[in-house]
Amino acid sequence: MTQHLVDSRAPRDLTAFIAELPKAELHVHHVGSASPRIVSELAARHPDSEVPTDPAALVDYFTFTDFAHFVEVYLSVVDLIRTPEDVRLLTYEVARDLARQQVRYAELTITPFSSTRRGIDERAFMDAIEDARKAAEAEFGTVLRWCFDIPGEAGLEAAEETARLATDERLRPEGLVSFGLGGPEVGVPRPQFKPYFDRAIAAGLHSVPHAGETTGPETVWDALTHLRAERIGHGTSSAQDPKLLAHLAEHRIALEVCPTSNIATRAVRTLDEHPIKEFVEAGVVVTINSDDPPMFGTDLDNEYAVAARLLGLDERGLAELAKNAVEVSFLDAAGKARIKDEIDTYTAGWLDR
Numbered sequence: 001m002t003q004h005l006v007d008s009r010a011p012r013d014l015t016a017f018i019a020e021l022p023k024a025e026l027h028v029h030h031v032g033s034a035s036p037r038i039v040s041e042l043a044a045r046h047p048d049s050e051v052p053t054d055p056a057a058l059v060d061y062f063t064f065t066d067f068a069h070f071v072e073v074y075l076s077v078v079d080l081i082r083t084p085e086d087v088r089l090l091t092y093e094v095a096r097d098l099a100r101q102q103v104r105y106a107e108l109t110i111t112p113f114s115s116t117r118r119g120i121d122e123r124a125f126m127d128a129i130e131d132a133r134k135a136a137e138a139e140f141g142t143v144l145r146w147c148f149d150i151p152g153e154a155g156l157e158a159a160e161e162t163a164r165l166a167t168d169e170r171l172r173p174e175g176l177v178s179f180g181l182g183g184p185e186v187g188v189p190r191p192q193f194k195p196y197f198d199r200a201i202a203a204g205l206h207s208v209p210h211a212g213e214t215t216g217p218e219t220v221w222d223a224l225t226h227l228r229a230e231r232i233g234h235g236t237s238s239a240q241d242p243k244l245l246a247h248l249a250e251h252r253i254a255l256e257v258c259p260t261s262n263i264a265t266r267a268v269r270t271l272d273e274h275p276i277k278e279f280v281e282a283g284v285v286v287t288i289n290s291d292d293p294p295m296f297g298t299d300l301d302n303e304y305a306v307a308a309r310l311l312g313l314d315e316r317g318l319a320e321l322a323k324n325a326v327e328v329s330f331l332d333a334a335g336k337a338r339i340k341d342e343i344d345t346y347t348a349g350w351l352d353r
């Protein structure tokens, strides 16, 4: 599982630069960010679960044969989150892990349907994530925002519930900025979700569905046409369609690229076959993200190291990638300017050493 990380390491000096580079993370899942430390703590709280408590055993448990197997394992971790206190612990500890990597801003994809259908009270769920968000900002300095996503395979009932939770003014959390669609793409056509995205967009949320991760470029077109996507989660198969690449570039619709995830779920065969370079050469705005980092044996720093190698970047190139993510984030203008300044100051200081 972790083999693809070993040979993807950037040179030592770039690794040190990346470690302290201020960053924004735009595509990272709430449950998928549960580190072995967090999973062990949750599994100890709920000993009837099949999820191993031993962090070493988790490495094997998090080795996937394909995307369907990944979702199966993912849902077993979802089953560990049973109380509002579990939700708060997970959210707060994920923020701690992000802050350690100098992530100043993160849009965390949360699937509220998975928790409410398992019996967590919706009000208590919202309070738990908001409480953790405020504590994380005060204590770690990391600003969190939420993307509520529909777990596509769970159907229109899940879509309805997610749209309701995202748009009901009595429930909608302050940190919510966007609306997404995750889970498998095969057999889950995007157009059926149009009415739910329309409602979310009308309520002021941004549209950021997954598309083109495990199916072809037509799914990305569907996400653009029917779901009015402003950024695309993965979008990997866009490389197969030059007209699509031109469209993404012209309209500055960024791709949330997660290279190691694509290998772990077998969406792409090897890192060297990853189309990230084609995206950049076509003028598409690329952002670097970690998706489900502990499940894929990675973290955001490692994803930047992978990108540096695949794109042949130096420190300035990496700083530009980091600024891309800030620029296409849903943070306010003053917040964006602050992080971009910090990236520039850090990079200039590093190069002047």
Ligand SMILES: O=C(O)c1cccc(C(=O)CC[C@H]2O[C@@H](n3cnc4c(=O)[nH]cnc43)[C@H](O)[C@@H]2O)c1
Residues within 6 Å of the ligand: 029, 032, 071, 074, 075, 078, 109, 110, 111, 113, 114, 115, 117, 149, 150, 151, 152, 153, 154, 182, 183, 184, 210, 213, 261, 291, 292
């Ligand atoms: O929670 C349920 O009861 C449930 C029932 C049926 C299907 C589902 C899902 O489809 C859950 C999928 C889950 O996966 C999340 N996720 C994490 N990483 C990725 C990714 O790289 N691509 C797509 N989905 C991903 C997603 O947020 C869903 O919550 C759930």
Ligand SMILES: [Zn+2]
Residues within 6 Å of the ligand: 027, 029, 182, 210, 233, 291
């Ligand atoms: Zn994802």
